[in-house]
Amino acid sequence: MTKAAEIAHKIRSKNAGPFWVTVDVFCGTPAAYTRLTTDLTTETVAALYHQPSQSLKRFEIPDLHVIKFSFPRPVVQGNRKDRDMHGAQWATLLAELDL
């Protein structure tokens, strides 16, 4: 099994304002971009983040070899049940995904 992080150049996540999280997958090469756009299906990524597929915005940016996923935070940033104020550790779930 290969992990997404072994194919991508860099995978990061961050809040996009207090109500959204966004995950950027920098594929690095055309080959990695082709592979990851195929393997990282909307359903796979939505399931990883416990989101319904229709809540997940997906952007494919071939010029940058980037795939971007954005979705509403299940817990608003800083609310009592929030566990990651900046949403930056969320990327690890995608990075460690077995393809």
Add this chain to the structure above:
Amino acid sequence: MPTRILIPSGVLCLGFDHIALARGVANRPDLIAIDGGSTDSGPASLGAGQSKYARSVTKSEWRELMLARAEAGVPLVIGTAGTCGADACVDWMYEITVEIAAELGQSLRIARLYSGQPTARVAKAMQEGRIRRLFPAPEISAETLAQMTNIVALAGAEQIQAAINTGADIIIAGRTTDTAIIAALPLLRGDHAGGAWHGAKVAECGALCSTNPTSGVIQVDFDESGFTIEPLAEGAQCTPHSVSAHMLYENSDPFILYEPGGHLDVTKTRYQALDARRVRATGSEWVPGRYTVKLEGARHAGYQTTLISVLRDAHYVANAQTWADKLHGFLDALISKRMGIASDSYDLDFRLIGINSALGAMENRQGSPVEVGVLLIITAETQALASEIGKLANPHMLHYPLTENEELPTFAFPYSPAQSDRGALYEFGLNHVMELDDPMSAFRLEVTEVPA
């Protein structure tokens, strides 16, 4: 008219390259702009109306920028002063500025732009149908608005332009969009609107759009068809990739950016490397729309007390979740028995550091940690109540056994007393925009002459 804006760093207090700043001043900019905050670090700053940054660092970096301003002879603008841009933070920044001015012997015209929104104004706008929800938005009512300790509106280019037009040497702005302080002057001088907003977006995080993100200093030249961006630190480079990739950053849509009065669309932008360090972008579009300003609000959500207990014993490490679940039930019963309060008047939240404290239910990995930190977060209506529950929990966080017939275990407390009062908890309560007929109708400008 071509406009040159100097951006010393992504935010005041993050530090910048001093030589690069001097180079920027020597390049004769038309304005120096720096961001003072954002919602990045959570609702506490807005809730309390306080800067999260140290006053000493703020003052020391601001002094350098005030000296740079005096040398350049152009306006210096800070947006979202004091982390959240609440009125109290504008006043805090003003006080620091006046202090430095006295120390440096500078005589200044200072404009303060206030973004704070009285509850009544927002409630009235709601009645008039001028408040629109963004997605996802918390439900709001006159009652929930009244619970907010601070509401701010994000100023756009128009309000910054009004401040520039006062002839101010220094503009201390409350909450603004990150881009507005950079885009305002090029827009005022008739430079390309799409280029002004796009260049501002790329430069608002300082050198983050370059190959040397921590060097800070960035210079943007705006003109009639686009912008050219250049990092000023030795060896730092902007590339078409580093510049175009910046639209991804902290942005849910990499092509569209909403601002007061319209949106930026970079779908058709073309990026060109002028040389090894400079990038030119053209073709960015500004699409005018209704004049709305985004609102941010924070409300009190109780008070907190925390305790940390570290489990090192292998048997307890292996059964940490069971231990926490059992202890939770035990404490609920004890609180009811000893304090006689209902379970809905407080909240106990166990976070198992080493197991799943960052990702919670989403965590899909299991490991064998050496130790587990058990963080208990208590939330209650008052600090006294949260603190009392913390004291009640204290001996059990230390000694609670997994089974009844074993010798009492004792876990590791990292400090004494084990419980810490965290003070007020705040929550963001608005994800809405407010429509305005006149951009200045929700903002207040105050101009002061400060003699040397």
